[in-house]
Amino acid sequence: MEIMQNLAMGFSIALSPYTLMLAVAGCFIGTIIGALPGLGPSNGVAILIPITFTLGLDATSALVLMTAVYYGAMYGGRISSILLNIPGDEPALMTTLDGYPMAKAGRAGDALVLSGVASFVGAFLATVGLIFLAPMLANVAFMFGPAEYFALYLLAFCTLGGMASNNQAKSAMAACIGLGIAMIGVDNSTGMPRLTGGSLHLYDGVDFLVAIVGLFAIAEVFFFIESHGKSSSIGVKLDKVRIPWRDIYETRWTMLRASLVGFIAGILPGAGASLGSFMAYMTEKSIAGKDGGFGTGVAKGIAAPEAGNNAAAGGALVPMLTLGVPGSGTTAVLLALLMTLNITPGPTLFTDRPEVVWGLIASLMIANFVLLLMNVPMVKVFVKILMVPPWVLLPGVTMISFVGIYSLSGSYFDLLLMIGFGALGYVLRKLDIPTVPVILGILLGGHMEDALRRAMVIADGDFIYLFSSPIAIGLWIAAIVGFVAPMFLRNVLKKPQRITD
Amino acid sequence: MASDRIFGLVMAIVALAYIASATQIQASFLSDPVGPKTFPIIIGAVCALSALFMVFKPDPEPDWPVLRTFGALTVAVIVLVGYAYALKPLGFLLPTAIAAGVLSYQISPKALNAVLAGLGLSIGLFVLFKYILDLGLVPFPKGMMG
Structure with missing residues (x-):
């Protein structure tokens, strides 16, 4: 009953009025961020990190606030999917397939409530899964030495490349760009500057927050300039909001199955919430068969991707907290938050700082209930927020990014670097090169090199040591399979996507 | 290609x-x-x-925007770089109003809207950061504070 004790401790932290207030505020901000087209969990959380950091919140409070924002953004993504047919973020893409037809058929309110409930079920079950699975995985992670960690980081890059992109070479290059940037600065073990080109500004290395905000937020602004914000005019009217009990009851098994599928997809390093909602939708579609009417606005088609998406958001926290390896773009951003707060995720986090882990888990539980309450009766408030035109929103996002990064370091050099990353992000996304591996590379590059060097110190330069334990060999094989397999599976995996389009 | x-x-x-x-x-x-x-x-x-x-083994060519859009993007980058340099010497309010206004105009070319967005964002964000979040921002250039 250790888990119960830990949970009780967690709730005692999370239920303090101040933490509770942060959780509620985070949920509210998060839902807005998720609902706004152009802002999603990753760039929304990214621009808030520097601000949170400058506010001087302690580690637990900051973590509670930001994970509440993260969960909130996952809920909020469905609002613009359903009403505008624009996914507020990438994982909400699948929700448009049935959500928008249902809303057009005059059942916008039903679709919003149903998807809210499905989000709740998915997130709730995933948080329960996190409570049981994370401590177990943390115990396994204690057996990891530097060789295993090196293989694990490699696995994360390989599976991320396999899943997130259509072209392995491009994702490998993206990872290399990130890793290469991580090498810049003073070398930890020799104290010598590396690859700085003599610039004093680069001696401290490139701050990952600068890169994240640039790649995610500033690049988005460039995309809106390109499209002139055209995509946000059409919409569906929302009349009355009632609770569609019958639909909720009928989709109960769908929600449970989708949560399980989503949770598993979330745990896989590099896969994340997009894969979770995709897999959940496709599973339910094949179970329902041809008569299921998926794609025409059926309840199951809304419940499945939303439950899957939110379950994956919870599942992605498992590898992030226990191994320090994020399972998605947004958890990569959350990892950046932890590193900013000087918390090193990993198995030791569970023993050294249990108050952080369990306080976080308890506030996820609370945030989930708050979000359900917020998203069902108050959904009209968030619908109003969709009216914010992009010509106010995107300049606003830019200015918030500038102030955030500026308040971190007070140097104009970081701002220039951020603009540079924004331009890079624009070009990369145009060329269909994924940007998440770049972020992951910048975040993990230092750790990955450390693991390699420590392994080699232990083995005295013998490279065979990297393959010396069964866990390491397993991870290497998984990494290679994860990188190579999608090349052959591409045709198989692609086909269902085309039918649903 | x-x-x-x-x-x-x-x-x-x-x-x-x-x-x-x-x-x-x-x-x-x-x-x-x-x-x-x-x-x-x-x-x-x-x-x-x-x-x-x-x-x-290149992929198919992406849809690059027309030349005028590239012009707009270049303007946006120049404005942002200028903003980065101006933020410290000129204070928060003036550069923000100009930069936000120009960006807004690049997204949706309506002059009145852009002016309103620039002024609104500059003042609104200043109030938010300074008085609600308590970040140390300088509103005007130091010389003008007298």
């Missing part, structure tokens, strides 16, 4: 330059078996390989 090839070529050259500068890293006498050079060189090599792959 061409975009992938050009970008691949540029990245291959960057990767080679990266490897070249990695070989120049000074190793100290205390070094471990791997040393500070090896990992950057491996990264550069993998990057060069994937870049060459892009050159020889």
